[in-house]
Amino acid sequence: MSLFESRRGRRVMICVRGQCAPPEKGRNIETLLLELIARHGLDNPDHPQHATCTITNCLAVCEDGPILIVHPEGVKYHRVDETALRRIFEEHILGGQPVESLRAPNSFKRPLFL
Numbered sequence: 357m358s359l360f361e362s363r364r365g366r367r368v369m370i371c372v373r374g375q376c377a378p379p380e381k382g383r384n385i386e387t388l389l390l391e392l393i394a395r396h397g398l399d400n401p402d403h404p405q406h407a408t409c410t411i412t413n414c415l416a417v418c419e420d421g422p423i424l425i426v427h428p429e430g431v432k433y434h435r436v437d438e439t440a441l442r443r444i445f446e447e448h449i450l451g452g453q454p455v456e457s458l459r460a461p462n463s464f465k466r467p468l469f470l
C-alpha cells in the first residue's frame with residue numbers, strides 16, 4: 357500500500373515548477389480546484405469523497421502542462437486548463453472515473469525529485 361493509498365479520499369498535486377507550463381497557470385488551476393472542493397464540501401474530512409489539493413515541484417512529465425496527478429489512482433493529466441479541470445473534477449474526483457482523453461502520455465521526461 358502506497359502512502360497515498362493509506363489516506364482517505366483523493367489528493368491532487370499540481371506542478372508549478374515552470375518547465376511544463378508557466379507556474380501561474382498551475383496556481384490558477386489550484387485556486388479553481390480549491391474553490392470546487394470547498395463548494396462541494398469535499399474539504400470536510402468526514403465527507404466520503406474528501407479531497408485535498410497541493411502544489412508540487414514536478415511530476416516528471418515536463419511538457420504540455422499544466423500537469424496534475426490524482427491519487428490514489430496516480431492518474432496524470434496534461435494541458436489542464438479551466439475546462440479540463442472542471443471535467444476532471446466532475447468525472448474523476450466526484451464520479452470516480454478517470455478522464456481518459458485528458459491523461460498525460462506514459463512517458464517520463466525526467467526522474468522525479470531532480
Ligand code: FES
Nearest residue numbers: 371375376415418
Ligand atoms: S516541470 Fe511540470 S511536470 Fe516537470
